[in-house]
Amino acid sequence: MPVIEYIDAIRQAMKEEMERDEDVFVLGEDVGLKGGVFTTTKGLQEQFGEQRVLDTPLAESAIAGVAIGAAMYGMKPIAEMQYSDFMFPATNQIISEAAKIRYRSNNDWTCPIVIRAPIGGGIFGGLYHSQCPESVFFGTPGIKIVAPYRAYDAKGLLKAAVRDPDPVIFFENKKCYKLILGDVPDEEYIVPIGKANVLREGDDITVISYSMPLHFIEQAAAELANEGISAHILDLRTLQPLDKEGILEAVRKTGKVLIIHEDNKTGGVGAEVSAIIAEELLYELDAPIMRLCGPDVPAMPINPPGEKFFLLNKEKVKEAMRQLALY
Amino acid sequence: MMKTMTEIVVPQLAESLVSATIDKWLKQPGDWVDIYEPVCEIITDKVSAELPSTVAGKFVRILVGNGETVPVGTPICIIETEGSAEGAGSAATHGETAPPEKTADSSASSNQVEDAPMRNRFSPAVQQLAAEHAIRLTDVQGTGLGGRITRKDVLAYVASGAGKANQAVSGHPGAVAPRTVDAAAQVRSSGMHLTETPRFPKIEVESSSNSGRGDSFIDVTPIRNTIARNMRQSVTEIPHAWTMIEVDVTNLVLLRNKLKDDFMKREGINLTYLAFLMKAVVNAIKDVPIMNSMWAVDKIIVKRDINIALAVGTEDSVHTPVIKNADHKNVAGLAKEIEELARKTREGKLTLSDMQGGTFTINNTGSFGSILSYPIINYPQAAILTFESIVKRPVVINDMIAVRSMANLCLSLDHRILDGVICGRFLQRVKDNLESFNLESKLY
Structure with missing residues (x-):
């Protein structure tokens, strides 16, 4: 099985979907001639032409709005937000229009758009290039949100997102782009939206996370195994809708749960996950539900010590996991 | 015979405690110290207590002088023990793998007043399992933080069959658990019996061989009872x-x-x-x-x-x-x-x-x-x-x-x-x- 980069997996998914279905097209800032600032769309315009790989003005609201209009005409747009930080001008289009079209039209219209947006820090990006805006869109009925952590899921989920009849936000982690390599089969596959994935079986603690921090968690779990601590790791993969059964099943394994994400703690995905657990599984909990998240500060610092303080790493994750195991 | 140097550390005397002050040393280098024998008096925000030794051996060195305040977990003296087969050995192995647990562990075996602050705090999972298997939680060893009984402790106890052995033959030589209860029971001489397990409602299950005809039983609700009366x-x-x-x-x-x-x-x-x-x-x-x-x-x-x-x-x-x-x-x-x-x-x-x-x-x-x-x-x-x-x-x-x-x-x-x-x-x-x-x- 070929080993490819996370970013290649995303590009492959778009390429294959555009070959499969001529209604699929890509639009965004610098996605065409330049091939995207991260080279995610490199080669697509050469292959599919300017009509299907559109360079847009610097106006995220327009990118989302055009995509929504095209989708309602039966197209399958993939709209790229260059950084998820730049996504907020498009928030009104996404939350008030895309998410509500099916409901508002009483099922007459659908809005099959995909919005790709890179999240996460650790790339010396500071204020405007490091945010994790999941919690802004999380909890908006009508949109689906996925956030893959490895190449296999990135490709499979993006394909599922393109084929989904409703709007899907695809949060890819920019730190993962070149850092993460993984097996991706040549043959066609998709990863279903709404299904969490058990990455590691264990019986001491359950760790629930998504996106980049899972790599720290997997490393920490391997090291903690030497200390006799066995961790059960669940990758949410889809944030909206959450895989409730998957979450509850994973928590039942150990009764001790740690939720980890890079987005800040207050009002994050972890808050909802922990509420689900508290609602459903009180009598099976063996320890307080723990969360390890980004601190509630306004932005990712640009100075290296500040960035290090803000970001999760293997040591922080390991310490939290050990604490919970010892409880 | 092997000689081992064992450090005595400041135990976690209470949950919120972070440090303690050495008031007075009761033992001096060269003295013989028995296990549980006080080596010094310590003062904290919450309690003043004698600190018992976790091992028996020769008192070698004082590491923290009178009047000094040190954080919980700090070694304060060294005792030389012979033949590390027993308690000292196990304490040391614990220490290697999980340092935070060491303090709790040593205090659990030594300090008898505040030994395990989490010992009687039962999580919902633990209570549910205990009720399910009709286990007295006082019989279960706690390996969690502050002596807390974890879900895994209960599962291990169930798997070991200790509960059944305890019910069938009291004082069975193989059963370790009952001894723990006795020790705990002796410790509690005051009016507060913190080791007492909360009572769980006993659910009587009708055995199907007796009733046979599949009658069902409805509990009389308080309102039904009032109406009847x-x-x-x-x-x-x-x-x-x-x-x-x-x-x-x-x-x-x-x-x-x-x-x-x-x-x-x-x-x-x-x-x-x-x-x-x-x-x-x-x-x-x-x-x-x-x-x-x-x-x-x-x-x-x-x-x-x-x-x-x-x-x-x-x-x-x-x-x-x-x-x-x-x-x-x-x-x-x-x-x-x-x-x-x-x-x-x-x-x-x-x-x-x-x-x-x-x-x-x-x-x-x-x-x-x-x-x-x-x-x-x-x-x-x-x-x-x-x-x-x-x-x-x-x-x-x-x-x-x-x-x-x-x-x-x-x-x-x-x-x-x-x-x-x-x-x-x-x-x-x-x-x-x-x-x-x-x-x-x-x-x-």
Whole structure:
């Protein structure tokens, strides 16, 4: 099985979907001639032409709005937000229009758009290039949100997102782009939206996370195994809708749960996950539900010590996991 | 024989404790120290205590002098032990893998007053498992933070079968757990018995071989129990007598049909026959006040207020909420009260004050299709009246047969207070009142 980069997996998914279905097209800032600032769309315009790989003005609201209009005409747009930080001008289009079209039209219209947006820090990006805006869109009925952590899921989920009849936000982690390599089969596959994935079986603690921090968690779990601590790791993969059964099943394994994400703690995905657990599984909990998240500060610092303080790493994750195991 | 150097550390004496001060050393280098023998006195924000040694051996060196304050977990002296086979060895291995646990662990075995602050804090998972397997949690070793019993500890205990061994043969030599209880029991000499396990409800499971026929058992709910008690008290104490009268409510039916749609529009509730009946009963009670009384052995108490209790049934119980001062209300007011109480009953929102002070009870048995019933008096009242279904029947009026809407009223009475004549007069008054409603009658 070929080993490819996370970013290649995303590009492959778009390429294959555009070959499969001529209604699929890509639009965004610098996605065409330049091939995207991260080279995610490199080669697509050469292959599919300017009509299907559109360079847009610097106006995220327009990118989302055009995509929504095209989708309602039966197209399958993939709209790229260059950084998820730049996504907020498009928030009104996404939350008030895309998410509500099916409901508002009483099922007459659908809005099959995909919005790709890179999240996460650790790339010396500071204020405007490091945010994790999941919690802004999380909890908006009508949109689906996925956030893959490895190449296999990135490709499979993006394909599922393109084929989904409703709007899907695809949060890819920019730190993962070149850092993460993984097996991706040549043959066609998709990863279903709404299904969490058990990455590691264990019986001491359950760790629930998504996106980049899972790599720290997997490393920490391997090291903690030497200390006799066995961790059960669940990758949410889809944030909206959450895989409730998957979450509850994973928590039942150990009764001790740690939720980890890079987005800040207050009002994050972890808050909802922990509420689900508290609602459903009180009598099976063996320890307080723990969360390890980004601190509630306004932005990712640009100075290296500040960035290090803000970001999760293997040591922080390991310490939290050990604490919970010892409880 | 191997000599090992063992450090004695400041234990976690209480959850919030972060540091302790050495007050005075009780042992000096060269002294022999027995296990659990105090080596020094320490002062903290919370307690002053002697710190016992976790091992037996020769006192080698003091690391922290008198009066110095050090964080929890800091080594304060070194004791040389011989042959690390026992406690010292295990403590050391623990220390290597999990440093934070070391303090808790050593203190658990040494300090006897505050040994395991989390020992008696049971998580829901632990309590559930303990109840499921009928385990005494005092028998289970806690390996979690501060001696806490973790879910895994319970599972391990179940898997080891220790609980069963304990039940079958007390003092079985192989069972380690009971010894722990004894040790703990000895430690607690004060009035607080913190090691006592919270009691779990024992769930008796009927073995299928005995009952065989598949009978099911329904627990008696508190409300069922109350109903049973009141009914039995009423039937055993009150000599019940019973009488019935039939009423022609044809005009009332016409009146209600005329008013009910407007009433619904105006008030948002149903205009029920019950409201008219209640008005008729209240007015009759005014004429025959003895109906509104209770037996008090050497006297009869005639109540001044007319508070009508209304029997309201649900699937599995019956309540009798009370309409206070029913004589102050007109038909519309009564209809509203009835609606309100019925709603509260259905929603389970009746308060104690809704239930108290009834002086006479009405039961709308017609609502479930009855045409005749023998009600039990709502103790300690004097009588109860039922309002049966309204049915169309051929009736002889002036030697002619007419189709009229008829309803039965049944009355159970306390024969200590009431007799046939007075009750006959009361029922006649109710009948007159009901039959005198006509299309001109006013609701307000």
